[in-house]
Amino acid sequence: MREQALLVLEDGTVFPGLAWGKRGRTTGEIVFSTAMTGYQETFTDPSYHQQIVVMTAPHIGNTGVNDEDGESDRVWTAGVVVRDPARRASSWRATGELEDYLIEHDVVGICEVDTRAITRHLRDRGVMKAGIFSASALPAGADTGSQQARDILIGLVNDSPAMAGAELASVVSTPAPYVVEPRGKFEGQDPVVKIVAVDLGIKNRTPWQLAERGAQVTVVPQATTLQELLTLEPDGVFFSNGPGDPAAATHEIEMLRGVLDAKIPFFGICFGNQLLGRALGFGTYKLEYGHRGANQPVLDRETGKVEITAHNHGFAVDLPVDEATEAPYGEGRYGRVAVSHVGLNDGVVEGLRCLDIPAFSVQFHPEAAAGPHDGEHIFDRFITMIKEVG
Structure with a gap:
Protein backbone atom coordinates (compact mmCIF):
# COMPACT_ATOMS: atom_id res chain seq x y z
CA MET A 1 0.00 0.00 0.00
CA ARG A 2 1.31 3.43 -0.96
CA GLU A 3 0.95 6.35 1.41
CA GLN A 4 -0.81 9.54 0.40
CA ALA A 5 1.22 12.39 -1.10
CA LEU A 6 0.63 15.95 -2.28
CA LEU A 7 1.97 17.95 -5.19
CA VAL A 8 1.78 21.60 -4.10
CA LEU A 9 2.28 24.45 -6.56
CA GLU A 10 3.44 27.97 -5.81
CA ASP A 11 0.06 29.44 -6.80
CA GLY A 12 -1.74 27.34 -4.17
CA THR A 13 -2.95 24.58 -6.49
CA VAL A 14 -2.74 21.14 -4.86
CA PHE A 15 -2.84 17.75 -6.61
CA PRO A 16 -3.34 14.76 -4.27
CA GLY A 17 -1.73 11.47 -5.26
CA LEU A 18 0.33 8.59 -3.91
CA ALA A 19 3.96 8.48 -2.82
CA TRP A 20 6.35 7.05 -5.43
CA GLY A 21 10.11 6.83 -5.31
CA LYS A 22 11.64 7.94 -2.04
CA ARG A 23 9.21 9.01 0.67
CA GLY A 24 9.89 12.50 1.94
CA ARG A 25 9.70 16.07 0.70
CA THR A 26 11.33 18.04 -2.09
CA THR A 27 10.97 21.44 -3.73
CA GLY A 28 12.07 22.90 -7.06
CA GLU A 29 10.85 24.50 -10.26
CA ILE A 30 8.14 22.32 -11.78
CA VAL A 31 8.45 21.69 -15.52
CA PHE A 32 6.96 19.19 -17.95
CA SER A 33 8.61 16.87 -20.46
CA THR A 34 6.71 15.63 -23.51
CA ALA A 35 9.02 12.66 -24.14
CA MET A 36 7.32 9.28 -24.19
CA THR A 37 10.52 7.40 -23.36
CA GLY A 38 14.13 8.18 -22.48
CA TYR A 39 13.21 8.97 -18.90
CA GLN A 40 16.48 7.59 -17.51
CA GLU A 41 18.46 9.97 -19.72
CA THR A 42 16.15 12.80 -18.65
CA PHE A 43 16.45 12.20 -14.93
CA THR A 44 20.27 11.89 -15.11
CA ASP A 45 20.68 15.06 -17.21
CA PRO A 46 22.38 17.71 -15.00
CA SER A 47 20.30 20.39 -16.74
CA TYR A 48 17.35 19.25 -14.61
CA HIS A 49 19.09 20.14 -11.34
CA GLN A 50 16.59 21.75 -8.91
CA GLN A 51 13.63 20.91 -11.15
CA ILE A 52 10.61 18.69 -10.55
CA VAL A 53 9.81 16.94 -13.83
CA VAL A 54 6.25 16.09 -14.85
CA MET A 55 6.18 13.33 -17.47
CA THR A 56 3.20 14.03 -19.72
CA ALA A 57 3.18 10.51 -21.18
CA PRO A 58 0.80 8.54 -18.93
CA HIS A 59 2.80 5.32 -18.52
CA ILE A 60 6.37 5.62 -17.25
CA GLY A 61 8.84 2.95 -16.14
CA ASN A 62 7.96 0.09 -18.46
CA THR A 63 11.51 -0.16 -19.87
CA GLY A 64 13.09 -0.01 -16.41
CA VAL A 65 16.65 1.25 -16.03
CA ASN A 66 20.02 -0.10 -17.14
CA ASP A 67 23.74 0.54 -16.79
CA GLU A 68 24.23 2.17 -20.21
CA ASP A 69 21.64 4.93 -20.61
CA GLY A 70 22.49 7.28 -17.76
CA GLU A 71 23.80 10.68 -18.85
CA SER A 72 25.70 11.10 -15.58
CA ASP A 73 26.44 9.01 -12.51
CA ARG A 74 23.43 10.26 -10.54
CA VAL A 75 19.85 11.49 -10.81
CA TRP A 76 19.72 15.29 -10.88
CA THR A 77 15.98 15.95 -10.89
CA ALA A 78 14.63 17.32 -7.63
CA GLY A 79 11.46 15.24 -8.00
CA VAL A 80 9.42 13.22 -10.48
CA VAL A 81 5.68 13.31 -11.21
CA VAL A 82 4.02 10.48 -13.15
CA ARG A 83 0.48 9.32 -13.73
CA ASP A 84 0.72 5.54 -14.07
CA PRO A 85 4.02 3.95 -12.99
CA ALA A 86 4.79 0.57 -14.53
CA ARG A 87 4.33 -2.39 -12.21
CA ARG A 88 7.50 -4.00 -13.54
CA ALA A 89 10.11 -3.46 -16.24
CA SER A 90 9.56 -5.37 -19.47
CA SER A 91 12.68 -4.58 -21.51
CA TRP A 92 15.44 -7.11 -22.20
CA ARG A 93 17.93 -4.32 -21.48
CA ALA A 94 16.58 -3.56 -18.00
CA THR A 95 18.77 -4.26 -14.99
CA GLY A 96 16.41 -2.69 -12.46
CA GLU A 97 13.10 -0.99 -11.77
CA LEU A 98 12.69 2.77 -12.14
CA GLU A 99 11.17 3.30 -8.69
CA ASP A 100 14.00 1.38 -7.01
CA TYR A 101 16.44 3.52 -8.98
CA LEU A 102 14.83 6.73 -7.72
CA ILE A 103 14.82 5.46 -4.15
CA GLU A 104 18.52 4.57 -4.47
CA HIS A 105 19.23 8.15 -5.61
CA ASP A 106 17.02 9.77 -2.92
CA VAL A 107 14.53 11.23 -5.41
CA VAL A 108 11.04 11.97 -4.06
CA GLY A 109 8.16 11.34 -6.43
CA ILE A 110 4.40 11.21 -6.71
CA CYS A 111 2.12 9.07 -8.87
CA GLU A 112 -1.58 8.63 -9.62
CA VAL A 113 -2.02 12.30 -10.51
CA ASP A 114 -3.41 13.75 -13.75
CA THR A 115 -0.18 14.80 -15.44
CA ARG A 116 -2.04 16.20 -18.45
CA ALA A 117 -4.04 18.51 -16.16
CA ILE A 118 -0.81 19.63 -14.48
CA THR A 119 0.75 20.28 -17.88
CA ARG A 120 -2.22 22.35 -19.04
CA HIS A 121 -2.05 24.32 -15.80
CA LEU A 122 1.64 25.10 -16.36
CA ARG A 123 1.01 26.05 -19.99
CA ASP A 124 -1.66 28.49 -18.82
CA ARG A 125 0.12 29.88 -15.76
CA GLY A 126 3.77 29.28 -16.62
CA VAL A 127 6.32 27.16 -14.79
CA MET A 128 6.58 27.90 -11.09
CA LYS A 129 7.99 26.59 -7.85
CA ALA A 130 6.45 23.42 -6.43
CA GLY A 131 6.92 20.71 -3.84
CA ILE A 132 6.18 17.01 -3.43
CA PHE A 133 5.30 15.90 0.10
CA SER A 134 4.69 12.32 1.22
CA ALA A 135 2.20 11.96 4.07
CA SER A 136 4.98 10.82 6.41
CA ALA A 137 6.84 14.08 5.72
CA LEU A 138 3.95 16.39 6.64
CA PRO A 139 4.08 18.59 9.75
CA ALA A 140 3.38 16.73 12.99
CA GLY A 141 -0.32 16.14 13.57
CA ALA A 142 -1.32 17.13 10.04
CA ASP A 143 -2.76 14.99 7.26
CA THR A 144 -3.03 15.34 3.49
CA GLY A 145 -6.60 16.64 3.77
CA SER A 146 -5.78 19.33 6.33
CA GLN A 147 -5.99 22.92 5.08
CA GLN A 148 -3.57 23.95 7.80
CA ALA A 149 -1.00 21.47 6.49
CA ARG A 150 -1.55 22.65 2.93
CA ASP A 151 -1.05 26.27 3.94
CA ILE A 152 2.24 25.35 5.60
CA LEU A 153 3.37 23.44 2.51
CA ILE A 154 2.48 26.33 0.20
CA GLY A 155 4.64 28.53 2.42
CA LEU A 156 7.56 26.08 2.15
CA VAL A 157 7.23 26.05 -1.63
CA ASN A 158 7.15 29.83 -1.87
CA ASP A 159 10.24 30.08 0.34
CA SER A 160 12.27 27.75 -1.91
CA PRO A 161 14.87 29.18 -4.36
CA ALA A 162 13.72 30.49 -7.75
CA MET A 163 15.36 29.47 -11.03
CA ALA A 164 15.63 33.04 -12.32
CA GLY A 165 19.00 34.40 -11.21
CA ALA A 166 20.29 30.97 -10.13
CA GLU A 167 23.94 30.06 -10.80
CA LEU A 168 23.97 26.25 -10.89
Whole structure:
Protein backbone atom coordinates (compact mmCIF):
# COMPACT_ATOMS: atom_id res chain seq x y z
CA MET A 1 0.00 0.00 0.00
CA ARG A 2 1.31 3.43 -0.96
CA GLU A 3 0.95 6.35 1.41
CA GLN A 4 -0.81 9.54 0.40
CA ALA A 5 1.22 12.39 -1.10
CA LEU A 6 0.63 15.95 -2.28
CA LEU A 7 1.97 17.95 -5.19
CA VAL A 8 1.78 21.60 -4.10
CA LEU A 9 2.28 24.45 -6.56
CA GLU A 10 3.44 27.97 -5.81
CA ASP A 11 0.06 29.44 -6.80
CA GLY A 12 -1.74 27.34 -4.17
CA THR A 13 -2.95 24.58 -6.49
CA VAL A 14 -2.74 21.14 -4.86
CA PHE A 15 -2.84 17.75 -6.61
CA PRO A 16 -3.34 14.76 -4.27
CA GLY A 17 -1.73 11.47 -5.26
CA LEU A 18 0.33 8.59 -3.91
CA ALA A 19 3.96 8.48 -2.82
CA TRP A 20 6.35 7.05 -5.43
CA GLY A 21 10.11 6.83 -5.31
CA LYS A 22 11.64 7.94 -2.04
CA ARG A 23 9.21 9.01 0.67
CA GLY A 24 9.89 12.50 1.94
CA ARG A 25 9.70 16.07 0.70
CA THR A 26 11.33 18.04 -2.09
CA THR A 27 10.97 21.44 -3.73
CA GLY A 28 12.07 22.90 -7.06
CA GLU A 29 10.85 24.50 -10.26
CA ILE A 30 8.14 22.32 -11.78
CA VAL A 31 8.45 21.69 -15.52
CA PHE A 32 6.96 19.19 -17.95
CA SER A 33 8.61 16.87 -20.46
CA THR A 34 6.71 15.63 -23.51
CA ALA A 35 9.02 12.66 -24.14
CA MET A 36 7.32 9.28 -24.19
CA THR A 37 10.52 7.40 -23.36
CA GLY A 38 14.13 8.18 -22.48
CA TYR A 39 13.21 8.97 -18.90
CA GLN A 40 16.48 7.59 -17.51
CA GLU A 41 18.46 9.97 -19.72
CA THR A 42 16.15 12.80 -18.65
CA PHE A 43 16.45 12.20 -14.93
CA THR A 44 20.27 11.89 -15.11
CA ASP A 45 20.68 15.06 -17.21
CA PRO A 46 22.38 17.71 -15.00
CA SER A 47 20.30 20.39 -16.74
CA TYR A 48 17.35 19.25 -14.61
CA HIS A 49 19.09 20.14 -11.34
CA GLN A 50 16.59 21.75 -8.91
CA GLN A 51 13.63 20.91 -11.15
CA ILE A 52 10.61 18.69 -10.55
CA VAL A 53 9.81 16.94 -13.83
CA VAL A 54 6.25 16.09 -14.85
CA MET A 55 6.18 13.33 -17.47
CA THR A 56 3.20 14.03 -19.72
CA ALA A 57 3.18 10.51 -21.18
CA PRO A 58 0.80 8.54 -18.93
CA HIS A 59 2.80 5.32 -18.52
CA ILE A 60 6.37 5.62 -17.25
CA GLY A 61 8.84 2.95 -16.14
CA ASN A 62 7.96 0.09 -18.46
CA THR A 63 11.51 -0.16 -19.87
CA GLY A 64 13.09 -0.01 -16.41
CA VAL A 65 16.65 1.25 -16.03
CA ASN A 66 20.02 -0.10 -17.14
CA ASP A 67 23.74 0.54 -16.79
CA GLU A 68 24.23 2.17 -20.21
CA ASP A 69 21.64 4.93 -20.61
CA GLY A 70 22.49 7.28 -17.76
CA GLU A 71 23.80 10.68 -18.85
CA SER A 72 25.70 11.10 -15.58
CA ASP A 73 26.44 9.01 -12.51
CA ARG A 74 23.43 10.26 -10.54
CA VAL A 75 19.85 11.49 -10.81
CA TRP A 76 19.72 15.29 -10.88
CA THR A 77 15.98 15.95 -10.89
CA ALA A 78 14.63 17.32 -7.63
CA GLY A 79 11.46 15.24 -8.00
CA VAL A 80 9.42 13.22 -10.48
CA VAL A 81 5.68 13.31 -11.21
CA VAL A 82 4.02 10.48 -13.15
CA ARG A 83 0.48 9.32 -13.73
CA ASP A 84 0.72 5.54 -14.07
CA PRO A 85 4.02 3.95 -12.99
CA ALA A 86 4.79 0.57 -14.53
CA ARG A 87 4.33 -2.39 -12.21
CA ARG A 88 7.50 -4.00 -13.54
CA ALA A 89 10.11 -3.46 -16.24
CA SER A 90 9.56 -5.37 -19.47
CA SER A 91 12.68 -4.58 -21.51
CA TRP A 92 15.44 -7.11 -22.20
CA ARG A 93 17.93 -4.32 -21.48
CA ALA A 94 16.58 -3.56 -18.00
CA THR A 95 18.77 -4.26 -14.99
CA GLY A 96 16.41 -2.69 -12.46
CA GLU A 97 13.10 -0.99 -11.77
CA LEU A 98 12.69 2.77 -12.14
CA GLU A 99 11.17 3.30 -8.69
CA ASP A 100 14.00 1.38 -7.01
CA TYR A 101 16.44 3.52 -8.98
CA LEU A 102 14.83 6.73 -7.72
CA ILE A 103 14.82 5.46 -4.15
CA GLU A 104 18.52 4.57 -4.47
CA HIS A 105 19.23 8.15 -5.61
CA ASP A 106 17.02 9.77 -2.92
CA VAL A 107 14.53 11.23 -5.41
CA VAL A 108 11.04 11.97 -4.06
CA GLY A 109 8.16 11.34 -6.43
CA ILE A 110 4.40 11.21 -6.71
CA CYS A 111 2.12 9.07 -8.87
CA GLU A 112 -1.58 8.63 -9.62
CA VAL A 113 -2.02 12.30 -10.51
CA ASP A 114 -3.41 13.75 -13.75
CA THR A 115 -0.18 14.80 -15.44
CA ARG A 116 -2.04 16.20 -18.45
CA ALA A 117 -4.04 18.51 -16.16
CA ILE A 118 -0.81 19.63 -14.48
CA THR A 119 0.75 20.28 -17.88
CA ARG A 120 -2.22 22.35 -19.04
CA HIS A 121 -2.05 24.32 -15.80
CA LEU A 122 1.64 25.10 -16.36
CA ARG A 123 1.01 26.05 -19.99
CA ASP A 124 -1.66 28.49 -18.82
CA ARG A 125 0.12 29.88 -15.76
CA GLY A 126 3.77 29.28 -16.62
CA VAL A 127 6.32 27.16 -14.79
CA MET A 128 6.58 27.90 -11.09
CA LYS A 129 7.99 26.59 -7.85
CA ALA A 130 6.45 23.42 -6.43
CA GLY A 131 6.92 20.71 -3.84
CA ILE A 132 6.18 17.01 -3.43
CA PHE A 133 5.30 15.90 0.10
CA SER A 134 4.69 12.32 1.22
CA ALA A 135 2.20 11.96 4.07
CA SER A 136 4.98 10.82 6.41
CA ALA A 137 6.84 14.08 5.72
CA LEU A 138 3.95 16.39 6.64
CA PRO A 139 4.08 18.59 9.75
CA ALA A 140 3.38 16.73 12.99
CA GLY A 141 -0.32 16.14 13.57
CA ALA A 142 -1.32 17.13 10.04
CA ASP A 143 -2.76 14.99 7.26
CA THR A 144 -3.03 15.34 3.49
CA GLY A 145 -6.60 16.64 3.77
CA SER A 146 -5.78 19.33 6.33
CA GLN A 147 -5.99 22.92 5.08
CA GLN A 148 -3.57 23.95 7.80
CA ALA A 149 -1.00 21.47 6.49
CA ARG A 150 -1.55 22.65 2.93
CA ASP A 151 -1.05 26.27 3.94
CA ILE A 152 2.24 25.35 5.60
CA LEU A 153 3.37 23.44 2.51
CA ILE A 154 2.48 26.33 0.20
CA GLY A 155 4.64 28.53 2.42
CA LEU A 156 7.56 26.08 2.15
CA VAL A 157 7.23 26.05 -1.63
CA ASN A 158 7.15 29.83 -1.87
CA ASP A 159 10.24 30.08 0.34
CA SER A 160 12.27 27.75 -1.91
CA PRO A 161 14.87 29.18 -4.36
CA ALA A 162 13.72 30.49 -7.75
CA MET A 163 15.36 29.47 -11.03
CA ALA A 164 15.63 33.04 -12.32
CA GLY A 165 19.00 34.40 -11.21
CA ALA A 166 20.29 30.97 -10.13
CA GLU A 167 23.94 30.06 -10.80
CA LEU A 168 23.97 26.25 -10.89
CA ALA A 169 26.66 25.21 -13.38
CA SER A 170 29.33 25.23 -10.66
CA VAL A 171 27.24 22.72 -8.67
CA VAL A 172 26.90 20.14 -11.45
CA SER A 173 30.31 20.52 -13.12
CA THR A 174 33.07 17.94 -12.88
CA PRO A 175 35.48 18.61 -9.98
CA ALA A 176 38.55 17.73 -12.09
CA PRO A 177 39.49 17.51 -15.77
CA TYR A 178 39.28 14.21 -17.63
CA VAL A 179 39.99 13.11 -21.18
CA VAL A 180 37.81 11.18 -23.62
CA GLU A 181 40.01 9.63 -26.30
CA PRO A 182 38.94 8.98 -29.92
CA ARG A 183 36.45 6.12 -30.15
CA GLY A 184 34.98 3.74 -32.69
CA LYS A 185 36.92 3.54 -35.94
CA PHE A 186 39.33 6.19 -34.59
CA GLU A 187 40.22 4.25 -31.43
CA GLY A 188 43.97 3.96 -30.94
CA GLN A 189 44.73 6.58 -33.59
CA ASP A 190 46.15 10.08 -33.22
CA PRO A 191 43.36 12.61 -32.64
CA VAL A 192 41.88 14.30 -35.69
CA VAL A 193 41.40 17.44 -33.56
CA LYS A 194 41.79 18.36 -29.91
CA ILE A 195 38.77 19.92 -28.21
CA VAL A 196 38.35 21.43 -24.77
CA ALA A 197 34.81 20.96 -23.47
CA VAL A 198 33.76 23.20 -20.57
CA ASP A 199 31.46 21.16 -18.33
CA LEU A 200 28.46 23.26 -17.33
CA GLY A 201 26.33 20.16 -16.85
CA ILE A 202 27.59 18.02 -19.72
CA LYS A 203 25.89 14.77 -20.70
CA ASN A 204 27.98 11.62 -21.20
CA ARG A 205 26.91 11.22 -24.79
CA THR A 206 28.21 14.64 -25.87
CA PRO A 207 31.99 14.04 -25.63
CA TRP A 208 31.37 10.54 -27.00
CA GLN A 209 29.82 12.05 -30.13
CA LEU A 210 32.94 14.15 -30.66
CA ALA A 211 35.27 11.25 -29.85
CA GLU A 212 33.48 9.06 -32.40
CA ARG A 213 34.52 11.63 -35.01
CA GLY A 214 38.18 11.34 -34.08
CA ALA A 215 38.41 14.13 -31.52
CA GLN A 216 40.32 13.97 -28.27
CA VAL A 217 38.07 15.75 -25.78
CA THR A 218 39.44 17.26 -22.58
CA VAL A 219 36.50 18.00 -20.29
CA VAL A 220 37.31 20.78 -17.80
CA PRO A 221 35.43 22.18 -14.79
CA GLN A 222 33.21 25.25 -14.94
CA ALA A 223 35.71 27.19 -12.80
CA THR A 224 38.52 26.80 -15.37
CA THR A 225 40.12 30.14 -16.24
CA LEU A 226 40.71 31.42 -19.74
CA GLN A 227 44.47 31.12 -19.28
CA GLU A 228 44.16 27.51 -18.12
CA LEU A 229 41.98 26.77 -21.15
CA LEU A 230 44.40 28.42 -23.59
CA THR A 231 47.32 26.52 -22.04
CA LEU A 232 45.70 23.31 -23.33
CA GLU A 233 46.09 24.69 -26.89
CA PRO A 234 42.73 23.45 -28.17
CA ASP A 235 41.80 23.30 -31.83
CA GLY A 236 38.24 24.00 -30.76
CA VAL A 237 36.27 24.88 -27.62
CA PHE A 238 32.87 23.51 -26.64
CA PHE A 239 30.43 24.80 -23.99
CA SER A 240 27.90 22.22 -22.78
CA ASN A 241 24.29 22.23 -21.67
CA GLY A 242 23.57 22.94 -18.02
CA PRO A 243 21.12 24.34 -15.47
CA GLY A 244 20.47 27.84 -14.21
CA ASP A 245 20.02 31.36 -15.49
CA PRO A 246 22.54 32.32 -18.21
CA ALA A 247 22.51 35.90 -16.93
CA ALA A 248 24.18 34.66 -13.74
CA ALA A 249 27.06 32.93 -15.57
CA THR A 250 29.38 35.94 -15.64
CA HIS A 251 32.60 33.89 -15.36
CA GLU A 252 31.67 31.65 -18.30
CA ILE A 253 30.63 34.62 -20.46
CA GLU A 254 33.95 36.39 -19.96
CA MET A 255 35.88 33.19 -20.66
CA LEU A 256 33.90 32.68 -23.85
CA ARG A 257 34.70 36.22 -25.00
CA GLY A 258 38.36 35.36 -24.60
CA VAL A 259 37.86 32.29 -26.80
CA LEU A 260 36.10 34.38 -29.45
CA ASP A 261 38.86 37.04 -29.29
CA ALA A 262 41.45 34.31 -29.90
CA LYS A 263 39.48 33.16 -32.99
CA ILE A 264 39.36 29.59 -31.67
CA PRO A 265 36.44 27.70 -33.26
CA PHE A 266 33.56 27.52 -30.80
CA PHE A 267 30.47 25.33 -30.51
CA GLY A 268 27.82 25.49 -27.79
CA ILE A 269 24.78 23.41 -26.92
CA CYS A 270 21.73 24.61 -24.95
CA PHE A 271 23.22 26.60 -22.03
CA GLY A 272 26.27 27.06 -24.26
CA ASN A 273 23.99 28.59 -26.90
CA GLN A 274 22.58 31.06 -24.40
CA LEU A 275 26.07 31.98 -23.20
CA LEU A 276 27.21 32.62 -26.78
CA GLY A 277 24.24 34.95 -27.18
CA ARG A 278 25.13 36.87 -24.04
CA ALA A 279 28.86 36.95 -24.90
CA LEU A 280 27.92 38.57 -28.22
CA GLY A 281 25.90 41.20 -26.35
CA PHE A 282 22.36 39.90 -26.82
CA GLY A 283 19.92 39.35 -23.97
CA THR A 284 18.29 36.19 -22.72
CA TYR A 285 14.83 35.76 -21.25
CA LYS A 286 12.88 33.13 -19.36
CA LEU A 287 10.33 31.21 -21.39
CA GLU A 288 6.83 30.93 -19.99
CA TYR A 289 6.99 27.15 -19.73
CA GLY A 290 10.11 26.15 -21.69
CA HIS A 291 10.83 23.30 -24.10
CA ARG A 292 11.43 19.82 -22.72
CA GLY A 293 11.09 16.50 -24.47
CA ALA A 294 12.39 14.50 -27.40
CA ASN A 295 9.89 15.53 -30.07
CA GLN A 296 10.43 19.24 -30.75
CA PRO A 297 10.43 20.37 -34.43
CA VAL A 298 13.21 22.78 -35.41
CA LEU A 299 13.85 24.41 -38.79
CA ASP A 300 17.45 24.53 -40.01
CA ARG A 301 17.25 27.78 -41.97
CA GLU A 302 20.41 27.06 -43.95
CA THR A 303 19.23 23.71 -45.35
CA GLY A 304 15.47 24.27 -45.13
CA LYS A 305 15.08 20.91 -43.40
CA VAL A 306 12.91 20.29 -40.35
CA GLU A 307 14.56 18.18 -37.65
CA ILE A 308 12.86 16.53 -34.69
CA THR A 309 15.04 17.24 -31.69
CA ALA A 310 15.45 16.79 -27.93
CA HIS A 311 15.10 19.89 -25.77
CA ASN A 312 15.58 20.93 -22.17
CA HIS A 313 15.65 24.67 -21.67
CA GLY A 314 13.73 27.34 -19.83
CA PHE A 315 15.67 30.35 -21.19
CA ALA A 316 16.22 31.59 -24.74
CA VAL A 317 18.36 34.10 -26.64
CA ASP A 318 16.65 37.35 -27.64
CA LEU A 319 17.64 38.64 -31.09
CA PRO A 320 15.96 39.30 -34.45
CA VAL A 321 15.13 36.12 -36.37
CA ASP A 322 14.72 37.37 -39.93
CA GLU A 323 18.05 39.03 -40.72
CA ALA A 324 21.71 39.03 -39.70
CA THR A 325 22.46 41.44 -36.86
CA GLU A 326 25.73 42.99 -35.77
CA ALA A 327 26.69 41.70 -32.35
CA PRO A 328 26.14 44.55 -29.87
CA TYR A 329 29.11 43.77 -27.62
CA GLY A 330 32.35 45.65 -28.33
CA GLU A 331 31.07 47.88 -31.15
CA GLY A 332 31.43 45.37 -33.96
CA ARG A 333 34.09 43.28 -32.24
CA TYR A 334 32.43 39.99 -33.24
CA GLY A 335 30.78 40.98 -36.50
CA ARG A 336 27.42 39.75 -37.74
CA VAL A 337 25.25 37.03 -36.21
CA ALA A 338 22.40 35.11 -37.85
CA VAL A 339 19.71 32.89 -36.39
CA SER A 340 20.49 29.45 -37.80
CA HIS A 341 17.59 27.46 -36.30
CA VAL A 342 14.04 28.33 -35.24
CA GLY A 343 11.61 26.34 -33.11
CA LEU A 344 8.49 25.69 -35.16
CA ASN A 345 6.12 25.46 -32.20
CA ASP A 346 6.65 29.04 -31.06
CA GLY A 347 9.36 30.73 -33.16
CA VAL A 348 12.00 30.66 -30.40
CA VAL A 349 15.65 31.08 -31.45
CA GLU A 350 17.17 27.58 -31.57
CA GLY A 351 20.62 28.31 -32.94
CA LEU A 352 23.17 31.04 -33.67
CA ARG A 353 25.75 31.33 -36.45
CA CYS A 354 28.48 33.95 -36.38
CA LEU A 355 29.26 35.13 -39.91
CA ASP A 356 32.63 36.78 -39.29
CA ILE A 357 34.21 34.57 -36.61
CA PRO A 358 34.29 30.74 -36.28
CA ALA A 359 31.49 30.22 -33.77
CA PHE A 360 28.03 28.68 -33.74
CA SER A 361 25.61 27.06 -31.32
CA VAL A 362 22.29 25.25 -31.07
CA GLN A 363 19.67 25.42 -28.35
CA PHE A 364 18.51 21.82 -28.74
CA HIS A 365 20.40 18.65 -27.80
CA PRO A 366 21.89 17.00 -30.94
CA GLU A 367 23.63 14.15 -29.13
CA ALA A 368 20.50 11.92 -29.25
CA ALA A 369 20.33 11.23 -25.51
CA ALA A 370 17.48 10.87 -25.13
CA GLY A 371 15.89 11.62 -28.41
CA PRO A 372 16.03 11.40 -32.19
CA HIS A 373 19.23 11.31 -34.22
CA ASP A 374 18.24 14.13 -36.59
CA GLY A 375 20.69 16.65 -35.13
CA GLU A 376 23.81 14.50 -34.81
CA HIS A 377 25.27 16.01 -37.99
CA ILE A 378 25.87 19.20 -35.96
CA PHE A 379 28.96 17.53 -34.49
CA ASP A 380 30.29 16.94 -38.01
CA ARG A 381 29.76 20.64 -38.69
CA PHE A 382 31.97 21.51 -35.71
CA ILE A 383 34.77 19.17 -36.80
CA THR A 384 34.60 20.58 -40.34
CA MET A 385 34.78 24.15 -39.05
CA ILE A 386 37.84 23.34 -36.94
CA LYS A 387 39.61 21.80 -39.95
CA GLU A 388 38.76 24.76 -42.17
CA VAL A 389 40.10 27.26 -39.63
CA GLY A 390 43.18 25.16 -38.95
